[in-house]
Amino acid sequence: MKKPIFKSILSRFRKQESKKNAAQKPGRVPYDTKTYQLNRETCDLKSKLIYSKSGKRPKSIECLVFTPEEILEKSRGYLNLLTGKTKLTKKRKQQIIRMTLENFENFYNRGFLIYRKSVAEAADFAALEWDGQGSLMRDLLGRTFIDCLGGYGIYNMGMCHPKIIAAVEAQLKRMPLSSQELLDPWRGALAELLAGLAPGNLQECFFINNGTDAVEGSLKLARLYTKKVGFISAVNGFHGKSMGSLSVMGKHVYRRPFEPLLPHVHFVPFGDTTALEQEFKKLSTVGEDIAALILEPVQGEAGAIVPPDDYLRRARELCTEHGVLLILDEVQTGFGRTGKIFACEHWNVVPDIMCLGKSIGGGVMPLSAFISNRRIWKVMEENPFIHSSTFGGNPLACAAGIAAINVMLEEKLADQAAEKGEYFMKHLHEFKDRFPDILRDVHGLGLLIGMDFATNETGYQVAAGLFRRRVLVAGTLISARTIRIEPALNISKHLIDEVLDRLEDCLKEVSRQYKKTGQYKSS
Numbered sequence: 001m002k003k004p005i006f007k008s009i010l011s012r013f014r015k016q017e018s019k020k021n022a023a024q025k026p027g028r029v030p031y032d033t034k035t036y037q038l039n040r041e042t043c044d045l046k047s048k049l050i051y052s053k054s055g056k057r058p059k060s061i062e063c064l065v066f067t068p069e070e071i072l073e074k075s076r077g078y079l080n081l082l083t084g085k086t087k088l089t090k091k092r093k094q095q096i097i098r099m100t101l102e103n104f105e106n107f108y109n110r111g112f113l114i115y116r117k118s119v120a121e122a123a124d125f126a127a128l129e130w131d132g133q134g135s136l137m138r139d140l141l142g143r144t145f146i147d148c149l150g151g152y153g154i155y156n157m158g159m160c161h162p163k164i165i166a167a168v169e170a171q172l173k174r175m176p177l178s179s180q181e182l183l184d185p186w187r188g189a190l191a192e193l194l195a196g197l198a199p200g201n202l203q204e205c206f207f208i209n210n211g212t213d214a215v216e217g218s219l220k221l222a223r224l225y226t227k228k229v230g231f232i233s234a235v236n237g238f239h240g241k242s243m244g245s246l247s248v249m250g251k252h253v254y255r256r257p258f259e260p261l262l263p264h265v266h267f268v269p270f271g272d273t274t275a276l277e278q279e280f281k282k283l284s285t286v287g288e289d290i291a292a293l294i295l296e297p298v299q300g301e302a303g304a305i306v307p308p309d310d311y312l313r314r315a316r317e318l319c320t321e322h323g324v325l326l327i328l329d330e331v332q333t334g335f336g337r338t339g340k341i342f343a344c345e346h347w348n349v350v351p352d353i354m355c356l357g358k359s360i361g362g363g364v365m366p367l368s369a370f371i372s373n374r375r376i377w378k379v380m381e382e383n384p385f386i387h388s389s390t391f392g393g394n395p396l397a398c399a400a401g402i403a404a405i406n407v408m409l410e411e412k413l414a415d416q417a418a419e420k421g422e423y424f425m426k427h428l429h430e431f432k433d434r435f436p437d438i439l440r441d442v443h444g445l446g447l448l449i450g451m452d453f454a455t456n457e458t459g460y461q462v463a464a465g466l467f468r469r470r471v472l473v474a475g476t477l478i479s480a481r482t483i484r485i486e487p488a489l490n491i492s493k494h495l496i497d498e499v500l501d502r503l504e505d506c507l508k509e510v511s512r513q514y515k516k517t518g519q520y521k522s523s
């Protein structure tokens with residue numbers, strides 16, 4: 001019997017003739033596999049400039065026609081590129097860049113082409129990432145960038161750390177994924193190491209692949225344990241974009257199109273102890289049962305917002321008083337980022353559940369986790385399949401996690417973050433004093449730093465100016481006027497100085513423009 005996938009290819013094959021005819025109609029362009037050219041208008045680099053300047057797109061192609069033979073041929077071409085069999089001449093590299101633009105344009109999401117600085121600010125050719133080591137990244141054309149963004153928090157250990165790559169490579173050759181029937185040693189080993197690292201009595205955990213799923217699991221565990229439904233979260237808090245985690249995320253632009261989300265979620269302003277006390281009092285008076293309060297110890301996507309010193313401790317006390325669990329989302333702040341292994345250690349607060357992600361996979365594998373104490377975890381024992389995942393905690397990810405912990409401790413990455421963060425801050429505050437028209441505030445903890453600019457446009461201008469100076473930074477998902485500095489924790493002092501020099505140069509340029517026109521330039 002034919003497998004369904006072959007059936008579908010066959011039926012597509014039968015439809016080829018009629019589709020080919022349709023492809024000749026205006027607005028439909030057949031694909032020429034040899035040159036990867038769809039249509040000069042789409043793939044020509046001029047179209048790239050059109051995206052960046054006016055946001056207008058070239059005419060889109062409604063329907064592309066591939067035969068199974070063409071798909072096979074294409075996959076061969078991609079494999080040759082992937083495995084290094086194709087010689088990368090200058091012409092071929094330019095062709096690959098064009099091909100990637102076309103592929104995003106036609107098959108992925110053309111919206112990204114408008115938003116990516118790698119398209120809009122990269123002069124003649126879009127920047128295509130190709131390789132990286134530590135805090136340096138090269139694009140396909142060999143242009144080197146200093147990475148001050150850290151892949152939005154995944155590169156605490158830097159790119160391609162040799163020890164982490166070696167651990168993953170060894171496991172890759174032995175057994176990349178789990179049978180899911182025999183016990184897998186690295187899952188247990190990583191869980192043991194995490195229990196040792198985690199604050200207080202946090203001991204048992206579940207592994208999954210990304211931050212949003214770690215949060216999702218923590219919300220489910222809180223409901224399962226407390227048998228209550230409500231949650232309290234913070235305005236501008238960011239916890240991911242799956243339906244559960246989105247429900248506790250505090251920014252309307254991501255929430256509104258997907259409502260109704262989880263019911264009984266209440267939001268408080270972040271860092272306001274009095275507001276938190278009042279919310280607990282109010283909910284208890286009206287009889288709303290709350291399973292958990294979820295907070296980031298330092299709000300990351302909101303722009304590296306550090307709460308007042310008493311905030312987390314008071315949150316802990318209120319949760320204990322009211323029988324509400326405290327979930328701390330350390331997806332971005334964990335693994336040394338803020339100058340301690342976990343940010344909650346700055347205030348000696350132990351949550352009931354902690355979420356981890358991003359750098360826990362060492363910048364090599366997707367990995368995340370939620371961890372809790374034995375008392376709470378007991379509800380997961382009776383039926384361990386109540387929360388499970390095919391790929392969560394796979395051997396490759398666990399190998400990366402074990403190596404990441406080793407590197408973090410051996411290189412004392414948390415201490416490095418504290419020291420280098422202070423160095424960065426000192427200079428950024430000087431810039432704030434020198435360029436008050438454009439740079440309004442600087443804040444953060446360790447190497448999670450936010451620079452607040454006067455407007456969204458100024459923020460973008462600085463990020464774009466840095467990109468042209470080959471430094472990677474980016475805005476945050478919640479605040480467009482905040483530019484984050486979030487490099488690898490082992491970035492060298494020499495590179496930090498280089499970043500500061502280029503930033504100073506860029507601030508001078510943007511400030512000059514502002515002084516000349518009296519306006520913040522719109523990008």
Ligand SMILES: Cc1ncc(COP(=O)(O)O)c(C=O)c1O
Pocket residue numbers: 152209210211212213215238239240241296300301329330331332333357358
């Ligand atoms: C605090 C926090 N929680 C959760 C997430 C979601 O993680 P992911 O994008 O891996 O799903 C993020 C992502 O930025 C985050 O910063």
